[in-house]
Amino acid sequence: MLEIRDLECGYGPVSALKGVSLDVGAGELVALIGANGAGKSTTLRAISGLVKPRAGTIRFDGRDITGFDPAQALAAGVAHCPEGRRVFPYMSVADNLAMGAYLRRDPILVGQDLDRVYSDFPRLAERRRQAAGTLSGGEQQMLAIGRALMSRPKLVMFDEPSLGLAPTIVEQTLRIIRGIRDGGATVLLVEQNAFAALEICDYAYLIATGRVVKRGTGADLLADPNVREAYLGG
Ligand code: ATP
Numbered sequence: 001m002l003e004i005r006d007l008e009c010g011y012g013p014v015s016a017l018k019g020v021s022l023d024v025g026a027g028e029l030v031a032l033i034g035a036n037g038a039g040k041s042t043t044l045r046a047i048s049g050l051v052k053p054r055a056g057t058i059r060f061d062g063r064d065i066t067g068f069d070p071a072q073a074l075a076a077g078v079a080h081c082p083e084g085r086r087v088f089p090y091m092s093v094a095d096n097l098a099m100g101a102y103l104r105r106d107p108i109l110v111g112q113d114l115d116r117v118y119s120d121f122p123r124l125a126e127r128r129r130q131a132a133g134t135l136s137g138g139e140q141q142m143l144a145i146g147r148a149l150m151s152r153p154k155l156v157m158f159d160e161p162s163l164g165l166a167p168t169i170v171e172q173t174l175r176i177i178r179g180i181r182d183g184g185a186t187v188l189l190v191e192q193n194a195f196a197a198l199e200i201c202d203y204a205y206l207i208a209t210g211r212v213v214k215r216g217t218g219a220d221l222l223a224d225p226n227v228r229e230a231y232l233g234g
Pocket of ligand 1: 015034037
């Protein structure tokens with residue numbers, strides 16, 4: 001579904017990705033783990049068109065999407081649930097969800113998807129007219145997830161979905177992400193919480209200073225003594 005080869009990206013003089021290659025198969029949940037600043041977010045930003053690659057290729061669903069802008073990537077079926085949630089604080093919950101579907105021209109299916117988001121996240125249904133900025137952190141995360149799903153994506157990318165959430169909400173959020181995979185979508189998950197990510201993923205890549213330094217199933221990486229030492233607290 002997604003094939004990244006030798007991807008290089010940077011910000012001005014900073015080189016953030018120094019030749020990343022990775023694959024995500026259709027229907028898989030793949031995790032990217034690694035320390036702060038390793039290049040995980042930049043990888044997602046390159047896929048969704050928020051940063052332009054300097055070299056390398058990104059193929060998605062049989063097409064070359066390298067250098068697509070964000071609207072083109074979204075139209076191709078990529079949804080990005082960014083770090084920090086980034087809901088539109090002064091817009092209602094309903095309008096935030098509508099923004100997720102802004103490129104779609106199939107109002108009947110959009111309506112069905114909206115009903116589904118409200119039934120999956122009853123708190124959002126109760127608060128549909130409330131300004132998104134007044135929701136709790138966990139509710140804003142649910143809204144960001146719901147908004148991403150409103151584009152009917154083939155690939156959903158989550159950047160640090162558990163950041164700043166209470167432990168019970170973290171568990172719930174990761175269960176929802178797993179459910180999105182179980183529902184047939186392909187998921188690419190960036191998580192600071194490496195242990196949780198490795199437990200729920202099918203496959204994982206460990207990124208350090210802009211390179212993939214290890215790859216394997218979640219179970220493989222959980223059992224790896226070096227990974228345990230550096231990322232899982234021994
Ligand atoms: P984090 O969990 O902190 O987001 P990350 O693994 O996602 O870490 P990136 O955000 O991809 O890492 O950052 C990779 C490198 O690029 C880091 O050295 C970072 O300082 C740098 N970087 C990221 N965003 C910018 C930016 N907007 N301008 C300049 N440098 C940046």
